[in-house]
Amino acid sequence: MSYKDILKSLALQGTIITERHLNRILRSRLLYRRKYDLDAEIDFSVDQLQGPGKVLGYRWMYTKCKQHGISIRKEDVRVLLSLLDPIGSQVRQTRRLRRRQYFAQGPNFVWHIDSYDKLKPYGICINGCIDGFSRNIIWLRAALTNSDLKVIGGYFVEAVERCGGCPLLVRTDMGTENLVVRDLQRYLRRNDVDDRAAERSYITGASTMNQRIESWWGVMRKEGINTWITLLAELKDEGFFAGDFIDKALSQFCFMPIIQEVLNDIRGVWNAHRIRPSKNTNVPSGIPDVMYMAPHLWGAEDSFH
Template identity: 55%
Template sequence: MHLRCVQSGINIDRETVRHLLGILDPEGVQQRARRRLQRRRYHVSGPNFLWHLDSYDKLKPYGICINGCIDGFSRNVLWVEAYVTNSDPSVIAGYYVRTVRAKMGCPRVIRADLGTENGTVRQMQHFMRTNFQDAFAGDRSFLQGTSQHNQRIECWWSVFRKHCTQYWMNLFEELKDDGHFSGDFLDTSLIQLCFMNLIQDDIDTTVKEWNCHRIASSRNRHGPFGRPMVMYTVPQLYGTQDYLVPVQHDEVEVCETECQFKSRFPCDKDVFNLCTLLMNEAGIDKPSNADQGLHLYHFLRTTILRQI
């Protein structure tokens, strides 16, 4: 309120504002003093009751598109995948079906934003939950809303950026500032070829570390607290149970026919074949770290542009 007064041209000190609020809004002051204005608490009954699904676009301008899913109870990350797209519904469905097949079960509920890329997952979740009679069966098994309501995965993206993507964002931004990345088809394909697998390896390491680290208790956060992997796999230690819904093998097979799974080519197939030929001629192996990736990127870009 003091800041609003200053921005409105009223020259007043904080103490005067405090006394005036006590006169004009005594009930509000009393409520704040008693700390009765609290954020709504996030609560999930147990693991696999609610999965949060979302796409991450910070590296998308460079051709690296990321999608992830996290368990709402344990904060155990179920998948984070880097690929050439995160807007194709059949690709996102592929991540979902692969996880469902590995667990031979689906969650009670999935929450996602309003993006069209989640449409196929929504249909598959409805299909697998059709014959159940619980309160979240059928159409109620998939919730869509704004990003603010998808808070578990949105919160985790900030951790993900700090421990993984910020480094790659800085690297690619430097390439762009130096005039070595224009954003066209060739440059984007070369970024995908040189860095896609490196970024996925970095993602896998980040996810593994997160799932095994200990979430410490805090008065400003609501539990449970502990290691996400333990909370996810042994919910009995936390007084709850696994809410995974069993699925039939034939149901998974039907869903798989509607999915598109990640290709073995990290970029456009023709660009991949050309670059593989150039690498073989020059005796260059695929990169195993960021410096080698940069060297390969500059070599391929210079060689191809010289031939055009």
Template identity: 50%
Template sequence: MQGYRWLHLRALQRGYVASQDTIRQLIKLFDPEGVELRRARRLRRRHYRNKGPNPLWHMDSYDKLKPYGIGINGCIDGFSRYVVWMEAYRTNNDPKVIADYFITSIARLGGCPERLRADRGTENGHVENMLVFLRRNHTDSFARDRSFVYGRSTANQRIEFWWGILRKQSAQFWINLFQTLQDDGHFSGDFLDKSLIQFCFLNLVQDELNEVVTTWNSHKIRPKAGHGVTGGRPVLMYTLPEMHGAEDCLKTIDLEELALCKEECTPKSQYPCDETVFDLCCLLMQEKGWDAPRDAFSAAELYLLLRNEILLNI
């Protein structure tokens, strides 16, 4: 699923020393079919321009794992392609949870974007209201109601492109794994099965999301002459825009107003699933001597053990 540039960066991050050409030759040797598939899936996209980081963020939800109880929500900066947040949780349509991602991010960055784009899903209503509230006293042309932009999810170019990256680098693996459990008769889609998936896999999915985001934010984007695409590494383009002849458009916010918004948010729970199911699973693991999962395959094994044990006692 992964190209040679991406795998080269992953190798360096894991302590392996190899040239890009070595990685490219290895991929071509071991996965010639994948190389051809990646070549065949090049898309022509409309030109996109921004004057620097933070004039426009793109926010959206990713539903490919939702049938199994895991929803993903993310946001990306339009200029730098820096991923602002990427969160996996039991839901991605609770407006108070999505708002917490937004408020936590702008508190960390010390300001909010000029504008934020999202689709018309009900989960985005709180973010819209909070951004308009925080921007109501600003005097630029995108202040107040103009700070939030609605549009079709499929036309939300930056985040839609990133979902394609996520699927190739991570999500397709989880889709295949969960689909195998379903095909083998070990997942029915009911409350218990979704809760067990969340208990066994949610933290692993989030850990891998964090790794994919770290790799993406530090990889090098090649410039495209005539397309308005600035080259560089997203994290540097976002934090040091002057290196690329750009200006930071982050808007200042009042800390007391930010605290008011925070009170209307719902942070992610410390429990990856329903609390009652969580307590039951922990009790069974303690009684049976089952270890916490370290990777996807040990998580799948634990899922089957817990499911069989619970169903036998219902």
């Protein structure tokens, strides 16, 4: 608080004094508003940078110093942080979010499973699975529901039979439709002795953390599904789709086989196209089918169990 604010606050409490008398009281108690303690600020900043304070900007750090009774100029805090943490200061200056880099050791190290609900209001539910290393689409299916755990579990069983094994890890969101997949994955990995065996072979989290499959939904929509989203939305806007049981049944009967063909085409083209290199050196570039079938070309190994 400034001296004027201190005097106003005291006046509201019934104590009226002059600024000169206020200064006299503060000096007698060894309290100084502008007696800077640079050494204390350096020690405090070093301590903060070793913990959660490493992400703080100089304005936030300046306020924390004031709260801890350290008198320091804001410009001094900025200079100290730029010297003590030059990389962090440079990242904050760009004003861009610093994301963690994705990493998978090889094909079948982790499968990402998720459902796509943009067509669900019309009775058509899409579920997919993508390999984290190669970005190969393991399955991409349209069905009457994506909330029946037996249906999603059936997709997983078919994939395991077709591929000849189960992945090291399975990653899904926290929906109950994935419970059969969870139980199957844990059962298939029950006798393994690695550090990700049994219950640790299945991972759940928020949908935003399941980034491999979540980001791929944008590709699927752009490459063909958006046409059907627009078409069905137009039918609804024009009064030809009320959303009741009969309308959904007609939509499933007329459109689901066609949409499944579109999904098969999208999956085939994606698995055969070449992924461009990215800034993340941990993520390989190449053709998903080739990366999935021949990981040794990228110095990786298949993680099938």
